[in-house]
């Protein structure tokens with residue numbers, strides 16, 4: 001693979017400044033427009049944020065997972081839609097890096113690392129449960145060395161702007177993963193609008209109408225993706241969502257502290273009321289606890305320890321429910337202003353709800369975490 005130069009290794013402080021100066025002031029406007037402008041996505045590339053975890057020879061900065069999580073936390077603090085784009089791009093890119101062959105890496109990693117091509121993750125289908133990730137109506141049939149892909153995926157984050165789709169489909173030997181360029185003949189992209197939250201993450205329904213793919217589109221051996229590619233990508237996506245949820249808690253806390261320091265009620269500032277102070281204290285505690293769980297999951301990833309899978313489930317479960325609670329409390333604290341367009345907390349509230357559904361819903365996390373608990377007890 002040819003060596004490439006990255007602008008810089010992204011630093012948490014630098015990205016924090018970018019979020020303060022260029023993301024926070026615009027996030028509500030992007031939310032209303034249901035779009036993040038292309039120049040912002042290019043800025044993300046200039047900051048080296050699309051795939052800093054890739055090794056230098058693949059165009060990355062060899063960034064560790066703990067720091068990657070802190071970067072996604074920062075972006076999530078400013079705009080969950082932008083963080084969602086980073087999440088699915090990370091899932092697609094890491095898949096190419098980890099499971100792709102030399103040809104796939106050579107073709108895709110340079111453009112994915114720059115962000116000149118964005119990646120999207122296509123698993124969920126309109127007629128099949130998203131929680132049951134192995135149920136696929138989309139199929140790929142091989143004949144004379146050519147695959148024919150047919151089916152429909154929906155709720156695909158970044159689907160409107162992605163250049164590369166990582167698509168899961170049932171094949172004769174089980175679930176397989178394919179790399180499909182968005183401009184490939186037979187691929188149809190239809191925007192999904194008016195979502196409850198992460199409304200600027202440019203969702204789409206993607207139809208594959210007898211898309212003919214040569215063998216180089218297949219990631220790994222056929223029938224092999226369920227326990228490998230899918231599990232690995234979802235684990236990384238879950239980690240990113242957990243870290244982004246810490247960002248939502250921080251944003252709810254910052255907005256609530258600022259608002260209650262300026263707003264008077266009953267002859268004094270809101271910040272002096274015990275019930276307000278209790279909510280602020282809960283947000284601080286949730287932020288710190290959620291971040292510690294994310295750091296633990298990140299450290300285990302860096303160590304290559306399979307225990308990271310369960311640590312990530314726990315981190316995502318805690319962080320996403322903490323974000324939903326913190327954002328709900330932030331709206332309550334803001335009263336009617338919390339329900340209006342002039343403060344960011346209504347967006348945080350809607351975005352936080354989405355965190356409880358994506359990358360394994362709260363209910364699926366409860367099943368998985370409890371299963372593990374019983375396994376531990378019974379040895």
Ligand SMILES: Cc1cc2nc3c(=O)[nH]c(=O)nc-3n(C[C@H](O)[C@H](O)[C@H](O)COP(=O)(O)OP(=O)(O)OC[C@H]3O[C@@H](n4cnc5c(N)ncnc54)[C@H](O)[C@@H]3O)c2cc1C
Nearest residue numbers: 121122123124129130131155156157357358359361363364
């Ligand atoms: C904003 C947004 C972005 C998304 N982006 C993507 C994307 O980029 N790529 C992609 O592939 N998908 C994406 N999705 C889809 C997402 O992954 C699914 O919505 C999620 O997996 C849940 O699946 P579902 O919506 O089909 O709900 P279902 O699986 O139908 O579940 C419905 C409800 O039943 C509960 N439930 C399901 N099974 C069980 C069970 N066994 N026990 C108890 N309760 C259960 C669930 O928790 C949920 O509350 C996105 C969704 C949203 C909202």
